[in-house]
Amino acid sequence: MAVIQGATGDWEMVIGLEVHAQVTSNSKLFSGAATSFGAAPNTQVSLVDAAMPGMLPVINRYCIEQAIRTGLGLKAKINLHSVFDRKNYFYADLPQGYQISQFLQPIVGEGVVTLDMGEGVTREIGITRLHLEQDAGKSLHDQHPSQSYVDLNRSGIALMEIVSEPDLRSPEEVAAYLRKIRTIVRYLGTCDGNMDEGSMRADVNVSMRRPGEEYGTRCEIKNINSIRFAQQAINYEARRQVDILEDGGAIAQETRLFDSRKGETRSMRSKEESHDYRYFPDPDLLPLVLTQEEVDAIEATLPELPDAKKARLIADYGIGDYEAGVLVADRVRADFFEAVAKNRDSKLAANWVIGEFFGALNKAEKEISISPVDADALGGLLDLISDDTISGRIAKDVFEVMFETGKSAADIVEEKGLKQVTDTGAIEEMIQAVLDANEDKVEQYKGGKDKLFGFFVGQVMKASGGKANPKAVNEILRAKLGG
Amino acid sequence: MSADLTSLGLAEARDALAKKEVSSRELTSAYLAAIEDATPLNAFITVTADHALARADQADARIAAGEGGLIEGLPLAIKDLFCTDQIQTTAGSHILEGFKPQYESTVTANLWRQGGVMLGKTNLDEFAMGSSNETSFYGSVKNPWRRDGDSANLVPGGSSGGSATAVSAHLAAAAIGTDTGGSIRQPAAFTGTVGLKPTYGRCSRWGVVAFASSLDQAGPMTRSVRDAAILLRAMASYDSKDSTSVDIAVPDYETALTGDVKGLRIGIPTEYRVDGMPSDIEALWDKGIEWLRSAGAEIVDVSLPHTRYALPAYYIVAPAEASSNLARYDGVRYGLRVDGEQLQDMYEQTRAAGFGAEVKRRILIGTYVLSAGYYDAYYLQAQKVRTLIKQDFEKVFENVDALLTPTTPTPAFGIGERVDDPISMYLNDVMTVPANMAGLPGISVPAGLSSDGLPLGLQVLGKAFDEATILRVGEMIERAASFDARPQSWWSAS
Structure with a gap:
């Protein structure tokens, strides 16, 4: 819970989100037009999307399935009877003069999302509903000095609006919520979750209250397109509201915009100015009626979802809560881990996948799909560690070369002669040489300067080029010095 | 073949074409000449003469090759509410003046596939909102009929007044219209023609400029019941592009015209005896009852108790849908645009200039009844009434096969007589609206003349998707009435 300390006491944030997620579908919600991102303006517009006279919407069944899939992923009730309504308002990029949406009877009802807040702390956030609606087109105001242009490519694209209960209490929870929603829809393949392409946007409702008291008046910040902006906007808005409240003022219910350059929210329209x-109900569309069998059939095809996967990874692989959380945040990463961990030391696998492997990917800004090291290759490296062919230290160097060249661990170890020396005779010889060369230090050690043990180990490793088995070095050295 | 080819209705022309007694080009030319001669009637907004002749030649070629569809080579008039590819489609409005769709409505595409020839696009009330054809931006249509000994021009009814006039004055072999609250049946009754509103979902609404989506339905307007049967079969289809289209096979309606109504149970709804109904209409209704009884039908008095609420509920539901349907005419993408300083100014000026008074009135009513705080009292209440009206019909149709009523409470009235009194104008639809509210089929058949010599229609209402029965009953009435009166061709210059 984020508490803002004002001069008159503490204030608590109350936040609810409306997430607009673009349905992954090749065609639009009520027309056959294409939906790909980045096409030339007005090239993906059917007669229906342009609202030509006499054109009629026809429901795209695939978008319906996607909404059901998402609803199931949010552990929500699927409404077998839902209705599409017209939301009437005029705007240049809204060709019909209304948006087809779902108002009183959405396709998905109440559900719940579990947030992982770290250190074993979880938060349950209520989902109020999910409904399907059409996106509008896009007005371009910067193309001409006196005129606006309209691009209807987005017009009619299917969106899912996922509405949360006002259960969120801090910008961190909002970030965790948005990431979790994104993870779930990506697991389900129902939305690509790319906020920078506008596939996922959020309207953020913020109000402040004294802890434990009634909800205050909220402001809605429209159209936030990054998790960072959501956090910034909430922090700014919370402060703004607290300042007003502390001065004895009242919050005016209104719609606000977030200016990402200035990091501020500003008023867009007041409640009085809001549209009616x-x-x-859209008379061009019949109510959407589903059968429980249809819903069950879709449920049967759902993939394992992040919460279940996390529990399983902990149970099956004995890895920690934190590691499991990191892995399941991305289905591809979790799959990669499982491929590496299969029949191997799973903790070693988790450490390597999360540490070296994800680190290298992040540094190179690469996705797993184009990683030069695949799961088999990384597994090969771990095998060399496990059978004592190389040490963990050498393995890191080998991994770097693997990531650069794409060669296998075994080849690199072979080429560079990095194989660990485990021959105790050879190690003993190296140790003796080090001890002979440092008689004064041996005297000091025997005189009680224990710290010098590390020095001897280092000298032996150096002499072996890092290849001496550290365990053997330790054992033999201790025997010689203690003797 | 005799000179007056325009005297041939759809079935007769079809048979003459089949016997090679006449060509489609000859028929088409005759109608194009008649249309030109009837300019004072103002039945057409656009005449597509070149297009028609080219299509007629293609039809003649197909007929010569022994091919051809159900209405091959037959010249038709199309209400200018149907979008026609590359041909101006106005909906009777200034806001769509010059608009040429890049697509063909499903209904007209069906007609062309069956060989139909389009003569032109007929005048109508603006966006089909009206009962007199006086709200068209393109001027009133004149009814070919006049009162006995009176030269005053009368309205042809509406909104499909241009199509009705075209059929009545023999400017086309047949026509199509749309019926949202009576827009096919009422003008048919006013012009002495046959008009059929099919079951909601029978004909596709795709490509028909929308007025009230839950009520709009296309249908045939013809000289005879047989012609209506032929044309309905040609235009109806299931259409996956219209979510409210119903996938039920389209039968050969002509086979339903058996001339036999023996054993059919015909309901007479008490509630249709409205106050102030002229005695000649009441008398005609009684005559209709007698005709059917003597033909062997069983006459049953029935009650549709919620009938009186149908008209007020209709005038909430239809404007509500219209206010939303017409939002797309905003000057942004097509049609009229009146530039403005800001986007809002452009909207206001475009719509102020583009829409006429009746359309604005209905947009305002519709916007009002959907507004926050009023929705429950008006729109929701009207929908509940609608459900009750449907249930009335469902209950009655458990016991009867069809209902017989007058089509309109009055015969055609004078141009300008009611234009300043919207309520009395709306009352015209009192007998036709319930079928739209319930989505049921209805047909108006000319059955007699009023005391001052104007045509009157009787209406037969049927069960959902049972157009065959209302055609059968309608044809029985047609036979019994043997209505063969014709308007004087006062409009003709030749």
Whole structure:
């Protein structure tokens, strides 16, 4: 819980989110037009999307399935009877003069999302509903000095609006919530979750209250397109509201915009100026009726979801809560881990996948799909550690070369002669040479300067080029010095 | 073949074409000449003469090759609410003046596939909102009929007034219209023609400029019941592009015209005896009842108790849907644009200039009844009434096969007579609206003349997707009435 300390006492943030997630689908919600990102303006527009006279919407069944899939992923109730309504307002990029949406009877009802707040702390966030709606087009105001242009490529694209309960209490929880929603829809393949391409956007409702008291008046910050901006906007907005409240003022319910350059929110329209959308059931569409069998059939095809996967990774691989959380945040990464960990030391695998491997990917800004080291290759490296062919220290060097060249660990070890020396005779010889060359230090050690043990180990490792088995070195050295 | 080819209705022309007694080009040319001669009637907004002749030649070639569809080579008039590829489609509005769609409505595409020839696009009330054809931006249509000994121009009814006039004055072999609250049946009754509103979902709404989506339905407007049967079969289809289209096979409606109504149970709804109904209409209704009874049908008095609420509920539901359907005419993408300083100014000026008074009135009513705080009292209440009306019909149709009523409470009235009194104008639809509210099929058949010599229609209402029965009953009435009166061709210069 994020508490803001004001001069008159503490204030608690109350936050609810409306996430608009673009449905992954090749065609639009009510027309056959394509949906790919980045196409030339007005090249993906059907007669329906342009609202030509006499054109009629026809529901895209695939988008319906995607919404059901998402609802199931949010552990939500699927409504077998839902209705599409018209939300009426005029805007140049809204060709019909109304948006087809779902108002009173959405396709998905109440659900829940579990947030992992670290150190074993979880938070349950209620989902109020999920409904399907059409996206609008895009107005371009910067292309001409006196005119605006309209691009209808987005017009009619299917969006899922996922509405949360006002259960979030801090910007950190909001970030965790957005990441979790993104993870879930990506697992399900129902939205690509790319906020920078506009596939996922959020309207953030913020109000402040004295801890434990009634909800205050909220402001809605529209159209946030990054998790960082969401956090910035909430922090700014919370401070702004507290300042007003502390001065004895009242919050005006309104819609605000976040200016990411200035890091501020500013008023867009007041409650009085808000539209009367005149919702009514779209007479061009019949109510959407589903059967439980259809829903069950879709449920049967759901992949393992992040919460279940995390529990399983902990149980099956004995890895920690933190490691499991990192791995399941991305289905591909979790799959990679499992491929590496299979029939191997799973803790070693987790450490390597999360540490060296993810670190190298992040540094190189690469996705797993184009990683020069695949799961087999990384597994090969771990095998060399486990059978004492190389030490963990050498393995890190080998991994770097693998990541640069794409060669196998075994080849690199062979080429560079990095194989660990485990021959105790050879190690003993090296140790004796080091001791002979440092008689004064041996005297000091025997005189009680224990710290010098590390010095001897280092000298032996150096002499072996790092290849001496550290365990053997330790044992033999201790025997010789103690003797 | 005789000179007056325009005297041939759809079935007769079809048979003459089949016997090679006449060509489609000859028929088409005759109608194009008749249309030109009937300019004072103002039935057409756009005449597509070149297009028609080219299509007629293609039809003649197909007929010569022994091919051809159900209505091959037959010249038709199309209400200018159907989008026609590359041909101006106005919906009777200034806001769509000059608009040429890049697509063909499903209904007209069906007609062309069956060989139909389009003569032109007929006048209508703006966006089909009206019962007199006086709200068209393109001027009123005049009814070919006049009162006995009176030269005052009368309205043809609406909104499909241009199509009705075209059929009545023999400017086309047949026409199509749309019916949202009576827009096919009422003008048919006013012009002495046959008009059929099919079951909601029978004909596709794809490519038809929308007025009230849950009520709009396309249908045939013809000289005879047989013609209506032929044309309905040609235009109806299931259409996956219209979510409210129903996938039920389209039968050969002509086979339903057996001339036999023996054993059919015909309901007479008490509630249709409205106050102030002219005695000649009441008398005609009684005559209709007698015709059917003597033909062997069983007459049953029935009650549709919520009938009186149908009209007020209709005038909430239809404007509500219209207010939303017409939002797309904003000057941004097509049609009229009146530039403005800001986007809002452009909207206001475009819509102020583009829409007429009746359309604005209905947009305002519709916006009002959907507004926060009023929705429950008006729109929601109207939808509940609608459900009750449907249930009335469902209950009655458990016991009867069809219902017989007058089509309209009055015969055609004078141009300008009611234009300043929207309520009395709306009352015209009192007998036709319930079928739209319930989605049921209805047909108006000319059955007699009023005391001052104007045509009157009787309406037969049927069960959902049972157009065959109302055609059968309608044809029985047609036979019994043997209505053969024709308007004087006062409009003709030749």
